[in-house]
Amino acid sequence: MNHLKTNINTDSSGGVKLEGIDLSFGNTHVLKGIDLQIKPGEFFAFLGPSGCGKTTLLRVIAGFESAQAGRVLIGDQDISHLPPWKRDLGMVFQSYALWPHMTVRKNVAFGLEERRMPRKEINKRVDKALELVSLGDLADRRPSQLSGGQQQRVALARTIVIEPKVLLLDEPLSNLDAKLRVQMRLELRELQRTLSVTTIFVTHDQEEANTTSDRIAVLNDGIVQQVDTPANLYDNPSNLFVANFLGVTNVVPGIVMEENNKLFFRSSDNKIIVPLSKGTQGSSNIVFRPQNLRIRPEEAEPVNGATKLIGKVDHMEFIGSLVRYRVRVGEYFILVDAAHQKGEDTLSVGKSIALYLNNDQVIQLSH
Missing domain, CATH: 3.40.50.300 (P-loop containing nucleotide triphosphate hydrolases)
Incomplete structure (x- = not known):
């Protein structure tokens, strides 16, 4: 035009x-x-x-x-x-x-x-x-x-x-x-x-x-x-x-509580524990996007400012510019986006991996 x-x-x-x-x-x-x-x-x-x-x-x-x-x-x-x-x-x-x-x-x-x-x-x-x-x-x-x-x-x-x-x-x-x-x-x-x-x-x-x-x-x-x-x-x-509605989202239900003067979110199965800089105590959800996580080997060392989650690849979708994995962590399925590079191998279903969730990208929503 x-x-x-x-x-x-x-x-x-x-x-x-x-x-x-x-x-x-x-x-x-x-x-x-x-x-x-x-x-x-x-x-x-x-x-x-x-x-x-x-x-x-x-x-x-x-x-x-x-x-x-x-x-x-x-x-x-x-x-x-x-x-x-x-x-x-x-x-x-x-x-x-x-x-x-x-x-x-x-x-x-x-x-x-x-x-x-x-x-x-x-x-x-x-x-x-x-x-x-x-x-x-x-x-x-x-x-x-x-x-x-x-x-x-x-x-x-x-x-x-x-x-x-x-x-x-x-x-x-x-x-x-x-x-x-x-x-x-x-x-x-x-x-x-x-x-x-x-x-x-x-x-x-x-x-x-x-x-x-x-x-x-x-x-x-x-x-x-x-x-x-x-x-x-x-x-x-x-x-x-x-x-x-505004894009692909991970929603995990659980509870927010204070421990040693710090706020933490715990999923109902205790497999996902995330520190929060602010929030309201009680039953709640955390929300984060697939691009807020990084995939690493299961034995990788912890990363400062990130929560390490251990899970298994349950499903994989090749979208072109990225690969979207569905990873089972405890009772929950977590979607993770990884940028695709030519010649890079994708992760096989059933593989155990570590996910690093950037804590500052997590938000709390009650409803």
């Missing part, structure tokens, strides 16, 4: 505020008192599993669903009771929703024509939007003559050409193959930075959310679990749901 400056006058003052959004469909409580503030010009993601309420929340912002309680504000304006076409928002749907009988140019121009804009202004805006998404040479084709990635760009161009205050994206990459998704999420982020338009992106894919977003709201069961930057969510999850 071209690195362009644009005359498309998207209004970066369009921050979004959600206050007490509550919505039920019959007896099903879908959104439960959602409070969120999205900064002007921010790329913000709603992330969560299917059925968590993220798309419904986006539709409430767009005006396609009405909440029973709460308000939606764009800047200082309460838009809660305005119909979708008066909210000054642009939405890209999962299906792209292109007119199959219209050319690319006609699809992009459609919203401006509906607004009875002068033809000269329409042509100018459409040319600029097509240039932004690198589709100027394909303006006379129909959607059926385009690839999935090109169709997605048409949907984006059709949305940005109306100069919305806020851009809403409902899983726009889900219909693309894996390689194209990676390419398109980079182009999407580049376009958003060029336009400086407030953007809300719905996805169930944590990698997509992590690579595109300034901040993420993790949703589950209609409730915002945590809001933060991708790195802070990954490193400091507020609960077990967030820890498990």
Whole structure:
């Protein structure tokens, strides 16, 4: 996608505020008192599993669903009771929703024509939007003559050409193959930075959310679990749901207790004992990532600042850039990632090994 400056006058003052959004469909409580503030010009993601309420929340912002309680504000304006076409928002749907009988140019121009804009202004805006998404040479084709990635760009161009205050994206990459998704999420982020338009992106894919977003709201069961930057969510999850949803995680249940004025975690089988710099005593869990461990021979000496665990390789997966081992330590299975180097042998199932867990990478979570 071209690195362009644009005359498309998207209004970066369009921050979004959600206050007490509550919505039920019959007896099903879908959104439960959602409070969120999205900064002007921010790329913000709603992330969560299917059925968590993220798309419904986006539709409430767009005006396609009405909440029973709460308000939606764009800047200082309460838009809660305005119909979708008066909210000054642009939405890209999962299906792209292109007119199959219209050319690319006609699809992009459609919203401006509906607004009875002068033809000269329409042509100018459409040319600029097509240039932004690198589709100027394909303006006379129909959607059926385009690839999935090109169709997605048409949907984006059709949305940005109306100069919305806020851009809403409902899983726009889900219909693309894996390689194209990676390419398109980079182009999407580049376009958003060029336009400086407030953007809300719905996805169930944590990698997509992590690579595109300034901040993420993790949703589950209609409730915002945590809001933060991708790195802070990954490193400091507020609960077990967030820890498990943001990447592969080891969770070990047990108890935290004080011994000789120091805090320790003990697993229920006493095979995993980890010193903690801070924490709360009582029944709890420790959480750590597969890359927080190192594999060494069983007889290796202890390492300062790390807990040595003895286990046996139970399973191995070759992922390309890394090898993921499942290691049985006492009653628990621990996932360990080892970087793969050409010509290096993998560990055989049943082999006894030592794992070194970096103590400063361990966090305590009670729920």
